[in-house]
Amino acid sequence: MPQDASARAEFIVGVRAFAPLSMSIIPFGVVCGAAASTAGMTPLQASAMSWVIFAGSAQIAATQLFASGAPLLVILATAAIVNLRFLMYATSLATRFRNQNRRWQALIAYLLTDQAFGLTVVHHSQHPERQADLRWFYLGVAGATWLSWQLATIAGILLGSLVPASWSLDFIVPLTFIAMVVPLLDDRAMRLAAASGALASVLLVLPLKLNLIGAALIGVAVGVAAERLWVRA
Amino acid sequence: MGQGMNHLPGELAGELFVWSMIVGIGVATFLLRFAPIALLARLELPAWLTQALRYVPPAVMAAIIAPPLFFADGTPTIDANLPRIAAATLAAAVAWRTRSTLWTIVVGMLALWGLQALLA
Structure with missing residues (x-):
C-alpha cells in the first residue's frame, strides 16, 4: 500500500474496478489449474504456470498442446503468438508510463493482462487529471487480478480431480474466449x-x-x- | 516429448520438458510485455505491425474456440458436440447484447447443462 493518500485512494479505486471481473477470472483460473493438473503436471509445475507465465489464454493453449504431445518448440511458438497482443497493449501503455523507473516498468510489464490494460485505458481517458497516480490505479487492478489468478489456479489444482467430467466445466474456457472476442x-x-x-x-x-x-x-x-x-x- | 531428450530417463525428461515449457513461455511473455514499455520512449512500432497486431486477438481467440466445438477424437464432426455448439452460439448472442463475461459464462453453462439433460 502506498503512503501518499491520493495514491492509496487510486489503488483502492483500481481494486474496486477489478471486483466485477473477478467473477469471470476466478472460474477461468480454476479451470486452468485443473487442466494443467489433469494434463500430468505436478502441483508445483501447475502453479508455476500461473506465476511464471501469468497469461490465461497462453496457459490453456500450452496445456492443451502439452496434453496432446506437441513438440516443445511448437508449444513455445503457439504461446508467443497467443501473447502477441501484449505487444499492442504495452505499446499503448508505454506513453502513459514512460516516466516510470525501470523497476516500476518491469512490475507493470509482468502484471499486464487484458483486464488491467482495458480498465487502465478507460480510467485514464475518464480521469486524465489523475495521471500522476495512474500507476497506483494500474497496480490496484493488476495486483488484484494477480492474487485472484494465483488463488483460483491453486483451487483448481487441489479440487480439479474432484469435479466429475460430466459437469463439463472445461466449457468455461471457450465461453471466456467468446466473451472476450465478441466485443471486438x-x-x-x-x-x-x-x-x-x-x-x-x-x-x-x-x-x-x-x-x-x-x-x-x-x-x-x-x-x-x-x-x-x-x-x- | 522433445526429440533431443530421448536419452534421459523418462521421468527426468518429462520434468525438463515441462520446466523448459514454463520458463520459455514465461520469458517470451515477459519480453512481449516489457520491450515496448522499456524501449518505446525512443522507438515506435512500424505501421504495418500495428495494423497486423490489431487482428491477432480475434484470429487467435476464434481459433481456440472453434476446434473443440467441431472435433471429437481428432475428426471433424457436428453431431457429437451439438449441445456445445448451441450453447456457444447462445453465449455469443449474450456476449453481444450484454458485453458481460459473467453473463456469458452463466448463460452458456446453464444452456449446456440444460441441453445435455434434455438429450441424455
Missing part, C-alpha cells in the same frame, strides 16, 4: 479475421499441432487484407 467484432475486417481464424483452425490439417499458429496467421492476413481493400475501395 464491431467492424467487418475484425469479423472476417475471426471467421477465417475459426474456419482455418477446424479445416487446416497441419503436422506437429501447428494448427493454432497457422489459423492465427491466416486470420491476421485476412483481416489486414480486408482492411486494405476496403480502405482503398
Whole structure:
C-alpha cells in the first residue's frame, strides 16, 4: 500500500474496478489449474504456470498442446503468438508510463493482462487529471487480478480431480474466449479475421499441432487484407 | 516429448520438458510485455505491425474456440458436440447484447447443462 493518500485512494479505486471481473477470472483460473493438473503436471509445475507465465489464454493453449504431445518448440511458438497482443497493449501503455523507473516498468510489464490494460485505458481517458497516480490505479487492478489468478489456479489444482467430467466445466474456457472476442467484432475486417481464424483452425490439417499458429496467421492476413481493400475501395 | 531428450530417463525428461515449457513461455511473455514499455520512449512500432497486431486477438481467440466445438477424437464432426455448439452460439448472442463475461459464462453453462439433460 502506498503512503501518499491520493495514491492509496487510486489503488483502492483500481481494486474496486477489478471486483466485477473477478467473477469471470476466478472460474477461468480454476479451470486452468485443473487442466494443467489433469494434463500430468505436478502441483508445483501447475502453479508455476500461473506465476511464471501469468497469461490465461497462453496457459490453456500450452496445456492443451502439452496434453496432446506437441513438440516443445511448437508449444513455445503457439504461446508467443497467443501473447502477441501484449505487444499492442504495452505499446499503448508505454506513453502513459514512460516516466516510470525501470523497476516500476518491469512490475507493470509482468502484471499486464487484458483486464488491467482495458480498465487502465478507460480510467485514464475518464480521469486524465489523475495521471500522476495512474500507476497506483494500474497496480490496484493488476495486483488484484494477480492474487485472484494465483488463488483460483491453486483451487483448481487441489479440487480439479474432484469435479466429475460430466459437469463439463472445461466449457468455461471457450465461453471466456467468446466473451472476450465478441466485443471486438464491431467492424467487418475484425469479423472476417475471426471467421477465417475459426474456419482455418477446424479445416487446416497441419503436422506437429501447428494448427493454432497457422489459423492465427491466416486470420491476421485476412483481416489486414480486408482492411486494405476496403480502405482503398 | 522433445526429440533431443530421448536419452534421459523418462521421468527426468518429462520434468525438463515441462520446466523448459514454463520458463520459455514465461520469458517470451515477459519480453512481449516489457520491450515496448522499456524501449518505446525512443522507438515506435512500424505501421504495418500495428495494423497486423490489431487482428491477432480475434484470429487467435476464434481459433481456440472453434476446434473443440467441431472435433471429437481428432475428426471433424457436428453431431457429437451439438449441445456445445448451441450453447456457444447462445453465449455469443449474450456476449453481444450484454458485453458481460459473467453473463456469458452463466448463460452458456446453464444452456449446456440444460441441453445435455434434455438429450441424455
